Amino acid sequence: MRGWPLIRAWTILVYTFMFLPVAVVILLAFNANQFGAFPMTGFSLRWFVALWENDAIVRAFQTSLTLGLMTAIISTTLGVLASLALVRYDFPGKNSISTLLIAPILVPEVVLAVALLLFLQMLNIPKSFFLLLMGHVIFTLPFVVLVVQARLVAVKKDYEEAARSLGASPIQAFFQITLPLILPAVMAGGLFAFTISFDDITGTLFWKPGGVETVPTQIFAMLRNSISPEINALGAVMIMLTTGLPLIGIGVARWSASRRNK
Amino acid sequence: MATIEQSEKRAPWVLLSPALVTIALLLVIPLMFIVVYSFWLRTSVGGVEAAFSFGNWQEALTDRFYRDILLSTIRIAAITTIVCAFVGYPVAYFVARARGVNRGFLLLLLMLPFWVSYIIRTMSWINILGVSGALNSLLLAVGVIDEPIQMLYNETTVILGLVHFLLPFMILNTYVSLDGIDRALEDAANSLGANPMQTFWEVTLPLSVPGLAAGGLLCFVLGAGTYITPVILGGPTDAMFANLVFEAIITQLDWPLGAVLSLMLLVVLGAVVLTYNRFMGLGQIAKGIG
Numbered sequence: 113m114r115g116w117p118l119i120r121a122w123t124i125l126v127y128t129f130m131f132l133p134v135a136v137v138i139l140l141a142f143n144a145n146q147f148g149a150f151p152m153t154g155f156s157l158r159w160f161v162a163l164w165e166n167d168a169i170v171r172a173f174q175t176s177l178t179l180g181l182m183t184a185i186i187s188t189t190l191g192v193l194a195s196l197a198l199v200r201y202d203f204p205g206k207n208s209i210s211t212l213l214i215a216p217i218l219v220p221e222v223v224l225a226v227a228l229l230l231f232l233q234m235l236n237i238p239k240s241f242f243l244l245l246m247g248h249v250i251f252t253l254p255f256v257v258l259v260v261q262a263r264l265v266a267v268k269k270d271y272e273e274a275a276r277s278l279g280a281s282p283i284q285a286f287f288q289i290t291l292p293l294i295l296p297a298v299m300a301g302g303l304f305a306f307t308i309s310f311d312d313i314t315g316t317l318f319w320k321p322g323g324v325e326t327v328p329t330q331i332f333a334m335l336r337n338s339i340s341p342e343i344n345a346l347g348a349v350m351i352m353l354t355t356g357l358p359l360i361g362i363g364v365a366r367w368s369a370s371r372r373n374k
Numbered sequence: 375m376a377t378i379e380q381s382e383k384r385a386p387w388v389l390l391s392p393a394l395v396t397i398a399l400l401l402v403i404p405l406m407f408i409v410v411y412s413f414w415l416r417t418s419v420g421g422v423e424a425a426f427s428f429g430n431w432q433e434a435l436t437d438r439f440y441r442d443i444l445l446s447t448i449r450i451a452a453i454t455t456i457v458c459a460f461v462g463y464p465v466a467y468f469v470a471r472a473r474g475v476n477r478g479f480l481l482l483l484l485m486l487p488f489w490v491s492y493i494i495r496t497m498s499w500i501n502i503l504g505v506s507g508a509l510n511s512l513l514l515a516v517g518v519i520d521e522p523i524q525m526l527y528n529e530t531t532v533i534l535g536l537v538h539f540l541l542p543f544m545i546l547n548t549y550v551s552l553d554g555i556d557r558a559l560e561d562a563a564n565s566l567g568a569n570p571m572q573t574f575w576e577v578t579l580p581l582s583v584p585g586l587a588a589g590g591l592l593c594f595v596l597g598a599g600t601y602i603t604p605v606i607l608g609g610p611t612d613a614m615f616a617n618l619v620f621e622a623i624i625t626q627l628d629w630p631l632g633a634v635l636s637l638m639l640l641v642v643l644g645a646v647v648l649t650y651n652r653f654m655g656l657g658q659i660a661k662g663i664g
Contacts, residue, residue: 126541132502190396216401222599226619335606351490
């Protein structure tokens with residue numbers, strides 16, 4: 113086809129557009145220049161050291177990690193149970209239920225944030241880490257449901273039924289047969305929830321109590337002054353974390369799949 | 375065996391109940407609640423008072439300020455969506471037609487932006503277009519300009535940031551559609567005498583519309599609801615609707631007005647989602663994300 117080289121060139125251009133700015137963040141994080149801008153004056157790790165020595169940033173990291181982990185645990189538990197129901201059973205109203213489960217994606221995050229905030233304020237529940245956690249659970253849940261559902265379809269029900277017919281209780285069958293089989297789906301869902309929570313900014317800005325910062329809100333606050341090499345270094349650490357974890361996850365999944373096939 | 379049958383019937387609801395209760399408590403009830411809240415009054419001491427007043431609605435609906443920003447939010451989201459469609463379609467086509475390792479690699483790269491924080495992707499443009507950014511340094515070095523120029527903080531950079539953020543959604547959704555097209559249909563068109571252009575316009579493009587529409591919906595809804603991009607890449611006059619909501623709720627603590635503004639945004643975007651659902655069905659979105 114004649115247009116093919118043109119389409120290929122366009123694709124390369126668009127991929128460059130998508131990745132170049134992010135690559136520049138990582139590049140500038142290693143810049144020795146004290147203004148953190150071009151021209152690069154040499155290679156240095158000083159900005160990473162500065163991050164480590166900045167208490168506010170270390171605290172923000174701790175908050176983000178705790179929040180991300182707790183969100184992942186709660187969201188994945190709720191999401192896996194719901195996905196099992198949707199994939200394994202037929203029941204009336206199934207379509208409406210699955211639409212309801214993905215509804216938080218369809219409501220703009222700002223609106224979701226305002227609704228939850230005002231609702232809890234009315235109940236006299238002040239802004240707290242708990243509100244932040246609930247908020248993160250509600251908007252990560254649909255993604256967990258979608259990802260887990262897509263993986264669950266591939267896991268057969270036969271093993272579970274065999275265990276049941278051999279006398280296992282439903283709980284035994286779930287923990288000893290079903291859960292090990294769907295573990296990759298559970299991990300994928302949890303990882304997804306973690307990265308979404310870890311990266312979130314809009315909802316977090318509404319829900320966070322005064323004085324509490326997550327890494328994204330910390331970056332946002334620091335940007336108020338101007339861009340600094342420290343922000344680039346912080347960005348670089350976040351990029352490595354939130355892209356590294358899923359990539360390792362995919363790698364482990366491939367590796368264990370290839371071992372099983374041998 | 376009636377008991378087993380009964381427990382089989384109950385089982386899905388038992389499994390669903392934790393998620394459904396969570397969604398009801400954290401999403402459905404709060405949304406209904408802000409409808410009530412929007413009629414309440416703000417008291418002079420900064421609290422709120424239960425009432426039934428249209429004052430907040432009247433203020434929000436008649437004030438030109440709110441209407442202008444709502445319209446410009448819709449316009450910015452629409453431009454972003456159209457740009458994403460034109461820029462993303464050829465890329466989705468290339469990925470869908472690529473073979474073997476290449477295709478897996480290209481798809482993996484498309485997932486990467488989802489894992490990089492929105493705020494980092496947005497602020498990364500300051501490194502490129504800022505006064506001491508890459509582009510200014512390049513132009514200075516080449517001698518095209520003598521003084522760095524400020525390219526940031528206008529509507530164009532807001533749209534640029536949004537396109538950068540939303541393009542992967544468009545490409546992935548379009549890809550899913552293009553990938554699902556039975557190639558035999560294109561072959562059939564060719565063998566019946568259609569030239570490649572005709573085949574594309576009359577077979578491939580129409581069959582990829584569901585993905586294009588799903589990508590378009592996500593771009594529009596996420597773009598119109600954005601709060602961060604105008605703050606970081608826009609100037610003082612480039613506020614979008616979500617900025618007004620934030621301003622009302624967090625800065626002015628005028629919660630009833632904030633409730634009204636959120637509902638306005640929800641109604642406008644909800645209408646877009648419902649129109650889409652009427653013609654396409656929301657299931658298509660699930661395909662692109664799962």
